[in-house]
Amino acid sequence: MRKALPSILSVISAILICFIAAGLTRDFGTAVDAFMAMWWGAFGDWPKFLETGASTTLLRPLGEAATKAAILTFTGLSVTVAFRVGLFNIGAQGQLVVGALAAAVVGAKVELPALLHLPLCLLAAAAAGALYALGPAILKLKRGVHEVISTIMLNWVAVSLVDNWLVTGPLRATTSGDNSASGTDQIHASAELPRLLGDLSRLNFGIVLALIAAVLTWVFLTRFTRGFEWKAIGLSQDAARASGIDVERGFIEAMLLSGAFAGLGGAVLILGTELKYPASLGAPWGFDGIAMSLIGQGHPLGVLAISTLFGGLRAGGTRMQLFGVHKSFPELIQGLALLLVAARMLWDKLIDRLSPRKPA
Secondary structure: OOOOHHHHHHHHHHHHHHHHHHHHHOOHHHHHHHHHHHHHHHHOOHHHHHHHOOOHHHHHHHHHHHHHHHHHHHHHHHHHHHHHOOOOOOOHHHHHHHHHHHHHHHHHHOOOOHHHHHHHHHHHHHHHHHHHHHHHHHHHHHHOOOHHHHHHHHHHHHHHHHHHHHOOOOOOOOOOOOOOOOOOOOOOHHHOOOEOOHHHOOOEOHHHHHHHHHHHHHHHHHHOHHHHHHHHHHHOHHHHHHOOOOHHHHHHHHHHHHHHHHHHHHHHHHHHHHOOOOOOOOOOHHHHHHHHHHHOOOOHHHHHHHHHHHHHHHHHHHHHHHHOOOOOHHHHHHHHHHHHHOOHHHHHHHHHHHOOOOOO
């Protein structure tokens, strides 16, 4: 809990700063209404539910929050597992894009029973993301190319290749007559992530996959020998080699898993929400994964928790417009929280002053 306090205090401080900013630009009464609307839009409109008893006032916001939280969790885990071996994977956006395209193509072009089709789409997305992350790992090992440079450049290669050519060219949706459609063909129903509450909410199986991925990653990193070896590599490559650990293998394994997680994030977006690859994916989910990992302190369960929070705030952000407050405030809160987390030493000093550590 003590290790998590800097992140918790950073998020609370960011929310307060943004609230004050909204109050100064509008008025504090409007700011209260706007922020409460964002909260109810994120985690269920409880006042309206108590007034009307309509379950959809709770379930629909929760469904929207969960779909965003699942994607953020996967991209956050992508950055986290690379961090574990000391690599900074800024390429989650590109890996998510190719994973999303793979899921869309397999979902639309392949016909199988749902029991086989959905797993195949997820596997294709994970494989595409992993292979796209393999390139930077090889470049680092064989040519000494820093992964920050290679991964960030490959982001734009993926976006340009997919959005500006494949989706508008060879893989564009088939049409008849004078009809036109953007993006790829819609996936078959057998490839869709099942909705957990039917038509009551868009809550789908993606959040379950994200939860399983976060828990299994935590177990692997803290309970398995290979997870401890990854930690040793991240702390000191030379010491790891001296202990007989295969550092190069660790780099490859971590980047493959990192890319697979990003690809799965793209799959959850396509198979659970978009149901095809659209003209553009819009939100920079992969870059947001960096914030989720850093604010979550590089802990898989911390990433899950902070992704759930910001997934909810994003889902509810659109309601702020009803009060004249721009819907981008959740992104502003996220950015400020990341900036404040970077000042960890200040938080540590404050916490130590308020609650001194007991002597060993």
